Amino acid sequence: MHELFEFLKSPLVIRILILIIWLVVILVVIVLLKRVLKSRIEDSSLRYKAQKGVEIIGYGLIIIMLLISFTLNDIGDYSIVIGLFTAGLAFTLQELILSITGSFYIFFVRVYKPGDRIEINGIKGDVIDINSIYTTIMEIGEWVSTDNYSGRIVKISNAFVFKGPIKNYSLDFPFVWDELNIFITFQSDLDVAKKLVIETAQNQLANYAKASKARWSAMVERYYIENAAIEPSIAIKVTDNWVALNLRYITDYKKRRATQNELFEEIEYKIRATKGKVVLASASLQLLKIPEVDVNLKNRMP
Structure with missing residues (x-):
């Protein structure tokens, strides 16, 4: 127990605990601000942009805090352990990290935005939401003809922006x-x-x-x-x-x-x-009469 208390008193552990507390506080503030904006802003477009702005700022603060905590201070003998832990965590959560990176790429490069009609990963539809992990699409096509909504809502990982072509019907030329x-x-x-x-x-x-x-x-x-x-x-x-x-x-x-x-x-x-000058065509089939054949059968006695 004495060694445990001594370990908990170490500067590294204290720093990590403080970091965790700050991360929790930032996440809670993001959730609370989004709820406040949802209840206070009536315009749906402005409300959506404000909520996404809060998310981007919050995740940006988290990234900055992580960089400050692990790059600007000496972490002593635990540097190797933390490095291995970080590498393992990054490998395990690579899809999640790529999705979050993809969300920043989507917003800042303007690959697409809510309201655009896109085709990504073989799925075509209108973008109805973009969060830090997924792009939500109202699907069109599939079992319905032309560009009608199928009624299905599809969530696609933002990581797909790095993995294949994105067809945007309305980016620069609607x-x-x-x-x-x-x-x-x-x-x-x-x-x-x-x-x-x-x-x-x-x-x-x-x-x-x-x-x-x-x-x-x-x-x-x-x-x-x-x-x-x-x-x-x-x-x-x-x-x-x-x-x-x-x-x-x-x-x-x-x-x-x-x-x-x-x-x-x-x-x-x-x-x-035009009264017959122009006539719409249709497929036609001409039936020919088969010539009559007179067959005369005679009975023959053996």
């Missing part, structure tokens, strides 16, 4: 290119069809084209990327069954499905208004 195929018969007036489709797209997507031009110009100046056509365009392909008009256009990354539906409805309405 627009995507999409395509719509219109199939018409060979007897249709191709010039009328082309004019009809391109004018409809230009009228429907004028706001997207105008808003995206400035953003794309900024992209060209910032990155090594060629200038791309923003206005809607058509490519024609002839198949065995029909003529395919491939319409390429730009739209908001969150309104791809709605835009495609509105375009097709308007184009289909205008095609019907």
